[in-house]
Amino acid sequence: MRRMERQPTHPGKIIREDYLKPLSMTINEFASVLGISRKTLSKIINERGAITPDMALRLSRAFNTTPDFWLNLQKNYDLWQAEHSSNEWQRVKPLSPQLIRSHL
Template sequence: MNRMKRKPTHPGKIIQEDYLRPLSITVTEMASTLGVSRKTLSKITNERGSITPDMALRLGRAFDTTPELWMDLQKNYDLWMAEHESKDWQKVIPVSPEKLHASA
């Protein structure tokens, strides 16, 4: 597994630091532009909410980026968090074709 060593930046922080602040746009104004509630966008920018596919489409259109950018940022963040918050996934025994055919 070739994973990032450092924690990826939450997409909400990127929205805040790279878009809202430089453009002097408030969360309320951006939420209105996106057609979502201020609470929804605030949760994301405060790193307590996630980018959904619908939100990725909205952000892509608003910021002239791709929805895939936003989904990839969220995916990278979520995977890193899952990998570091719990070690239960390490208890899973890898499956090989030999093992699958032996049990059949």
Template sequence: MATTRKPTHPGCIIRHDYIEPLGLTVTGLAEHLGISRKHLSQVLHERSKVTSGLALRLARAFNTTPELWLNLQRKVDLWEAERDTPDLDKVSPLPGVAEDGTEAR
């Protein structure tokens, strides 16, 4: 496991870097994004994930890239999976596979 601190959820970034400084409301932002207030609230409270579709909407609204939002979500997902996948520590590289993932010669 590379990091012990959980990566920041995209919902936290939306709250602290956009909603608060721009004086937005959850209802207003949800309407602007074309999603339900309930769904946006779930993302903001880290109970829901940023999907590809939401990443596209956020990128347009905040003049960023969809990759930014998907990468933030991916980091959270992988961090959680490293802790929640049973017996992950028992899986090792297959014989003949080099450290960089290519076939060893």
């Protein structure tokens, strides 16, 4: 039961810190590499936009990584947000363990 204590790193930060900065690449250049608009990349870089499956595929091509790497970052980030932006989901009553155990 490993709880996520801190807010997970946004994928945009990884792109910014671990790729663009070391490579001294501008947002314009990289947007062009990815075949997307400067605005879209800027939103991601500044952590106001999400990594979509299509974007994950593009990043995986550019950086020779897996699309899953990027989607997992986004998934962890989104999940943390959902956990902390509402308590509604905590109202869900777990089905009785006995019921589940006896059928599954």
